[in-house]
Amino acid sequence: MQVSVENTGPLERKVRVEVPEEKIASEVKNRLQSLSRTTRIQGFRPGKAPLKVVEKRYGDKVRQEVVGEVVQSSFYEALSKEKLRPASRPEIDPLDDNRGKGVVYTATFEVYPEFTPAPVAELEIEKPVCAVTDTDVDNMIEVIRKQQSTLKAVDRPAKMGDVLKIDFQGTIDGEAFEGGEARDFRIELGTGRFIAGFEEGLVGTKTGQDLALELKFPEDYHHENLAGKPVKFDVTVKEINEPVLPELDDALFASMGVKEGGLDAFRAEVRRNMEREAEQAVLDRSKNNVLDALNAANTIELPQALVRNEAENLRNQLRNNLQMQGIDADQYMPNDEQDATLQKRAERKVTLQLVISDLVKNEGIKAEPARVRQMIEKVAEGYEDPNEVINWYYSDRNRLAEVEALALEDEVVQWIMSKAKVTDTKIPFDDLMNKGQTETN
DSSP, X not given: OEEEEEEOSSSEEEEEEEEOHHHHHHHHHHHHHHHHHHOOOTTSOTTOSOHHHHHHHHHHHHHHHHXXXXXXXXXXXXXXXXXOOBSSOOEEEEEEEETTTEEEEEEEEEBOOOOOOOOGGGOEEEEEEOOOOHHHHHHHHHHHHHHTOEEEEOSSOOOTTOEEEEEEEEEETTEEEEEEXXXXXXXXXXXXXXXXXXXXXXXXXXXXXXXXXXEEOOTTOSSTTTTTOEEEEEEEEEEEEEEEOOOSSHHHHHHTTOOSSHHHHHHHHHHHHHHHHHHHHHHHHHHHHHHHHHHHHOOOOOOHHHHHHHHHHHHHHHHHHHHHTTOOHHHHSOOHHHHHHHHHHHHHHHHXXXXXXXXXXXXXXXXXXXXXXXXXXXXHTTSSOHHHHHHHHHTOHHHHHHHHHHHHHHHHHHHHHHHSEEEEEEOXXXXXXXXXXXXXX
């Protein structure tokens, strides 16, 4: 077998393989002889048909099977011989199979890049440090009270924080548009869920009042057919309600799972929950900082096949998430600008996969079974029967492998944190968590 390799791009290789006729013919003959001993052909006793008769009837089909298998086996033999690591499926073209002259084909594919990861010791990484303060606890308790609040109808002008029940009809140039109408719609003033001016325009209104709001959709509005257009909303205010916060009493504490100990025990439970959330958020933020630093420090020529596959995975995840929310995925799928963002995310993920794989191989980093078990148990905590969930993971190799991959990534992150230049950075609880989690206004 003769093999030649041509570099047709930074990572693209074109491999030409020539398989001698002797190898093809020998295997074809062996198979035909085997067939002649078992096949039934009319006019001959079973296993007694002459080889030439068997060849005439089955020769083309057998040769086709042999050639297909030889192409596959010779391709992997060529990869081994030339020490090539394909990162994509090969495109076989053309396949030249002439009887008596052997088989000739070319396989075009991308290979994994050869690179040396940037020195981990030179990475500069910020590690957030967060201490939950009494003020944080006070603010969180107010958030909890607001979440447990009830509504009370009031006979006064509406103000920010009130919850109104309204009817509205939107028109553009006098024409109604999809999604621009609702009846008995509840809206909390000050949440910013409507376009600019809508909630503000309802401040000062009274129950039973009709009004018209002349507004404009933002230029970057997610519905492109509405973006930047002037719109008129005819609104009827049907109810004005103000939230009534519950008292800090045993009834509220019990509803949150605190049966004894009063306010002090309730505050202690709130603080424990906040500290637990902060601890996880610190780990998540630190991990993201490590991966960002790792990605920024390593500029690698990426196999485009891997990037395309990852970008398609991200699109599918987006589509599935939209469908689970009951949203028409086709209407919200990425435009060109969002596609560019997906492309960058895909490139980042492929870069990190390559670098982490190299570190795992060369540094002997492993996913410890104890960490895998811990991660599974943490997921299982939120279910009625944790043991059933744990067994569900351990009963399927593929499901377990997904958790092992995450555990391995965490091991790599910890290893990098132990080697890199890490700077502790104090950060308030509300900045560490989703911004506004403890804001009550």
